[in-house]
Amino acid sequence: MVAASSAVPVLQVRDLRKRFGAVEAVRGVTFSIAAGETYGLLGPNGAGKTTTISMICGLRSRDGGEVLLDGQPVDVGAVGVKAGIGFVPQELAIYPDLTARENLVFFGRLYGMGGAELRSRVGEVLELIGLTDRANDRTATYSGGMQRRLNIGIGLLHRPRLLLLDEPTVGVDPQSRNAILESIDALGEGGMAILYTTHYMEEAERLCDRVGIIDQGQIRAEGTRRELVALIGRQDQVRLTAGGDLVAAAAAARAVPGIVGAAVQDGCLEVLAVNAREVLPRLLEAVHRAGVLVKGVDVVEPDLEAVFLHLTGKALRDAGG
Amino acid sequence: MSGALKVLEIARINLLRQLRDRSSAFFVFVLPTIIVVALGLQFGGSSRARVGIVAPAGDAAAAALVALLEEDPARFDIRRPADVATLRAQVERGQLEAGVVIPSGYGAALGGERTVEVEFLGTMDALSQGIRAPIEAAVAHQAAIVTAARVAAGSGAGTWDAAVAVAEAALPSIPGIRVPVTRVGGEGLFANFGMFTFGAQTQLLLFVFLTSMTGAGQLVLTKTLGVSRRMLSTPTAVRTIVLGETLGRLAVALLQAAYIVAVSSLVFGVAWGDPLAAGAIILAFSLVGAAVAMLIGALSSNAEQASSLGVFAGLALGALGGCMIPFEIMPQVMQDVARLIPHSWAILGLRSLVQHGGGIESVASNIAVLAGFAAVILSLAAWRFRGSIVR
Ligand SMILES: Nc1ncnc2c1ncn2[C@@H]1O[C@H](COP(=O)(O)OP(=O)(O)O)[C@@H](O)[C@H]1O
Ligand SMILES: [Mg+2]
Numbered sequence: 001m002v003a004a005s006s007a008v009p010v011l012q013v014r015d016l017r018k019r020f021g022a023v024e025a026v027r028g029v030t031f032s033i034a035a036g037e038t039y040g041l042l043g044p045n046g047a048g049k050t051t052t053i054s055m056i057c058g059l060r061s062r063d064g065g066e067v068l069l070d071g072q073p074v075d076v077g078a079v080g081v082k083a084g085i086g087f088v089p090q091e092l093a094i095y096p097d098l099t100a101r102e103n104l105v106f107f108g109r110l111y112g113m114g115g116a117e118l119r120s121r122v123g124e125v126l127e128l129i130g131l132t133d134r135a136n137d138r139t140a141t142y143s144g145g146m147q148r149r150l151n152i153g154i155g156l157l158h159r160p161r162l163l164l165l166d167e168p169t170v171g172v173d174p175q176s177r178n179a180i181l182e183s184i185d186a187l188g189e190g191g192m193a194i195l196y197t198t199h200y201m202e203e204a205e206r207l208c209d210r211v212g213i214i215d216q217g218q219i220r221a222e223g224t225r226r227e228l229v230a231l232i233g234r235q236d237q238v239r240l241t242a243g244g245d246l247v248a249a250a251a252a253a254r255a256v257p258g259i260v261g262a263a264v265q266d267g268c269l270e271v272l273a274v275n276a277r278e279v280l281p282r283l284l285e286a287v288h289r290a291g292v293l294v295k296g297v298d299v300v301e302p303d304l305e306a307v308f309l310h311l312t313g314k315a316l317r318d319a320g321g
Numbered sequence: 322m323s324g325a326l327k328v329l330e331i332a333r334i335n336l337l338r339q340l341r342d343r344s345s346a347f348f349v350f351v352l353p354t355i356i357v358v359a360l361g362l363q364f365g366g367s368s369r370a371r372v373g374i375v376a377p378a379g380d381a382a383a384a385a386l387v388a389l390l391e392e393d394p395a396r397f398d399i400r401r402p403a404d405v406a407t408l409r410a411q412v413e414r415g416q417l418e419a420g421v422v423i424p425s426g427y428g429a430a431l432g433g434e435r436t437v438e439v440e441f442l443g444t445m446d447a448l449s450q451g452i453r454a455p456i457e458a459a460v461a462h463q464a465a466i467v468t469a470a471r472v473a474a475g476s477g478a479g480t481w482d483a484a485v486a487v488a489e490a491a492l493p494s495i496p497g498i499r500v501p502v503t504r505v506g507g508e509g510l511f512a513n514f515g516m517f518t519f520g521a522q523t524q525l526l527l528f529v530f531l532t533s534m535t536g537a538g539q540l541v542l543t544k545t546l547g548v549s550r551r552m553l554s555t556p557t558a559v560r561t562i563v564l565g566e567t568l569g570r571l572a573v574a575l576l577q578a579a580y581i582v583a584v585s586s587l588v589f590g591v592a593w594g595d596p597l598a599a600g601a602i603i604l605a606f607s608l609v610g611a612a613v614a615m616l617i618g619a620l621s622s623n624a625e626q627a628s629s630l631g632v633f634a635g636l637a638l639g640a641l642g643g644c645m646i647p648f649e650i651m652p653q654v655m656q657d658v659a660r661l662i663p664h665s666w667a668i669l670g671l672r673s674l675v676q677h678g679g680g681i682e683s684v685a686s687n688i689a690v691l692a693g694f695a696a697v698i699l700s701l702a703a704w705r706f707r708g709s710i711v712r
Contacts (some may be wrong), residue, residue, distance in 0.1 A: 057554045058553070058554065059550055059553055059554055059710075059711070060711065061711060076553075076559075076711055077558075079556050079557065079558050080556055081556075082554060082555060082556040082557075083555075083556040085554065087551065087554035089547055089550070089551060089554075091547050092546075092547065093546060093547035093548050093550065093551040094546070094548070095334070095338065095546065095548060097338050097341055097342065098334070098337070098338065102334075102337075106330065106334050107551070107552075107555065109326075109327065109330045110327060110330070110331075110552055110555040110556070110557050111555050111556065112556060154551075
């Protein structure tokens with residue numbers, strides 16, 4: 001099965017383009033996903049992830065390019081082929097005044113299911129997303145995490161060939177988040193092709209077989225984690241825990257010879273250097289002069305955040321974000 | 322699942338959600354019940370115009386005139402207030418549509434030389450004026466007998482009573498002596514048609530339309546919840562989604578219409594005419610309501626905007642279309658404007674069913690015009706709705 005499916009990818013996206021007035025949201029995105037593969041689109045807010053996913057599932061018209069599901073073109077009007085796609089939108093898309101079961105049955109019918117098959121599948125999905133006990137309560141009474149889980153469950157109902165997950169863990173408590181990631185891991189093993197967008201490096205590293213790094217509507221690099229990290233070459237990633245004006249400190253750091261990039265992320269200053277040991281004294285001095293108090297210094301194994309910094313000169317998330 | 326079944330499924334979910342919403346349950350069932358019961362209490366559960374008569378006791382001629390007015394029970398609901406003051410007060414308060422005062426000594430006066438006056442009490446609106454014609458006809462009928470009898474008595478044909486007897490016997494066979502009453506400017510509004518029936522019909526149309534308007538807010542909510550976009554990611558055509566959403570609104574409106582018809586006819590005996598024809602008018606009208614709701618929902622960007630636009634449209638179209646005041650008392654310009662409003666076609670159709678007792682063919686043009694309104698507005702709404710979810 002693996003051999004046959006890896007020959008023809010489940011999803012092929014070629015040179016996808018979309019413009020909103022002056023904003024070129026997607027500028028020639030190309031990638032493909034094989035059966036059983038989980039592909040991550042990692043990029044900051046506004047990178048064009050949602051717009052890309054919307055065009056893949058035929059929710060938005062595109063200005064250029066093509067989307068093929070099992071070789072069949074997907075478009076807004078291509079109704080039949082959509083049966084092979086499960087879509088989990090970034091924003092919750094469930095009826096708050098209906099129960100989880102009613103929501104599932106409704107969308108199941110739209111996916112073309114019915115009768116005993118639908119009933120038993122709804123039971124299975126409720127079990128999978130851990131909502132069996134609350135299945136007959138209105139979803140307005142659910143916690144944010146439960147609503148997110150239902151949002152995902154609806155996309156799984158009809159066992160699609162391709163599952164599109166658009167930042168499914170945004171705004172979810174850590175416990176629910178972990179449960180969600182675990183169940184997505186399990187889905188990939190079931191042979192589903194999964195497209196997963198996120199701006200969390202850890203999620204991309206944990207879930208995805210391959211990752212496309214997207215910024216300003218373009219995929220800047222693509223590959224396995226190992227391949228992507230190799231792009232950095234023999235650079236070192238230095239993480240400074242510090243207090244004060246970190247943005248000013250990042251600007252100061254960038255001016256230091258031997259520093260490839262510096263950006264603020266999650267209250268830390270992330271720095272890429274050609275050689276950490278050589279550059280560290282000058283870096284600390286520059287940061288100190290910028291009026292920032294350094295509390296800790298870590299030289300860390302480069303990760304996808306470092307790759308993003310390397311490629312774009314920016315952090316994946318804004319300061320504090 | 323085929324497209325048609327998906328349309329039904331989307332409609333079913335809409336209906337379920339709307340019935341679950343307490344405020345809309347109030348709008349759909351409670352409020353119309355209150356209005357219909359209030360109408361019923363005000364108009365005494367009668368579908369006929371109420372006419373109060375004060376007549377001298379023991380006067381044969383007066384009794385004959387009253388009998389004449391009571392003759393056609395489909396026309397008037399005759400009440401007998403104690404005195405003229407009570408009668409006047411009841412007409413003023415709208416508890417009676419009109420009043421007739423037969424003066425004391427009426428019978429004797431008829432035999433005299435002077436003109437006998439029968440007083441008609443009514444507010445100066447078209448409602449009372451419409452009632453006046455049949456009453457005048459009854460009085461004229463008696464006047465014909467009196468004229469004949471006076472002529473007979475004057476020419477020495479015997480006693481007054483004998484002359485009356487001769488005149489009464491002769492009248493039906495004497496051509497041309499009955500005073501014909503010709504209504505000028507169309508028939509009276511309330512011929513065969515009571516205030517309550519008028520009220521029930523116009524309130525039904527007003528409410529069914531307003532109820533549909535609550536669907537506009539619901540539609541916006543579906544849009545902002547992202548559910549309609551999600552529907553489009555399933556193998557479901559835009560056309561199917563639009564039809565399903567419309568049918569959902571329509572189902573709620575029809576449910577309410579059926580409820581109002583049932584309560585008003587079973588509890589208060591309001592007549593609706595031929596059931597098939599009335600049903601077709603109500604169906605076509607509800608479709609217009611659903612279409613307008615879809616259009617407002619598709620054009621609005623938030624639920625508050627949709628709700629206020631919807632209520633405004635419901636009340637404004639209702640008023641212009643003749644749901645609040647009858648066309649007959651509107652200025653000509655407003656009557657012309659009313660022809661452009663769907664409500665007027667529904668009102669005139671429903672009224673004609675009760676007044677003339679015709680079948681569906683008699684109101685075919687009303688149904689066609691309503692269906693045309695619905696088709697045009699619905700196409701516009703579908704186009705805008707598609708635009709708002711696909712972009
Ligand atoms: N409907 C829209 N109208 C105008 N601009 C849009 C619209 N949707 C997205 N954009 C713009 O396109 C860019 C990409 O947005 P999006 O695809 O939502 O990014 P992401 O999902 O990666 O955060 C952003 O600059 C955003 O402002
Ligand atoms: Mg997004």
